[in-house]
Amino acid sequence: MASQTIRGGFFISFEGPEGAGKTTQIGLLEDVLCRRGLAVKVTREPGGTRLGERLRELLKHFDGPEGVVPEAELLMFAASRAQHMRLAILPHLAAGGVVLCDRFADSTTVYQGVARGLDRGFIEALHRFSIGGRWPDLTFLLDLDVDTGFARARRRQLAAPGPADRIEAESRAFHEAVRQGFLELAQSEPQRFRVIDAAAPAEVVHARILEGLDRALG
């Protein structure tokens, strides 16, 4: 049972290339924050609502012969986020809780803006519209080289086979652009971002995340 609240809540997003370990780290941080008596909501994008989860399925696995054009892809991510923000994230923050979100708008800036090359000005306007002004208080960028990320994803696929993932299956150049895009974004917003070397063992990454969080919370 949560006994601590934070006025206005605290919103943390996790970003990074494929297989960087976001889900693993969110689980570890959730345990620590719950033990500290905080009300923690773990959520993800695309997803986090029933509509968002339906969109997630289409965004990751749609296999119709016409594919998904980049413009439709962008709008589907934004639709998922608009619903997620208003129905899940903002209410939890308003109640004084902590939100741990696996990917958020920075993923759109990087995957659809940098890697797909869609108009950055339009994407920024779309963020203002879909998010409504509340950005994460803190963003952990788990940085990992593309080969290690692919190897981790392959191992996971072997252990628990699932359907092909449309975006994960993009070219190596696409995923290199994603990695660089995140690093440049983090450099442009040093107040919000903490860049963590995600090649380290999971418990080392976790310790660095905790350190970054405690410093941000003062």
Ligand code: T5A
């Ligand atoms: N997308 C998303 C966009 O294009 N635009 C957007 O706006 C948004 C929001 C989402 C896809 O959608 C795209 C990006 C993605 O392609 P997803 O399934 O959520 O799809 O994909 P990812 O976010 O990339 O999630 P993954 O599940 O692939 O990776 P994680 O969560 O970063 O990694 P995790 O924790 O599952 O770990 C992967 C494997 O590595 C091991 C784990 O045990 C696991 O097997 N591992 C480690 N191994 C060694 N050392 C460590 N430190 C490890 N940490 C984890």
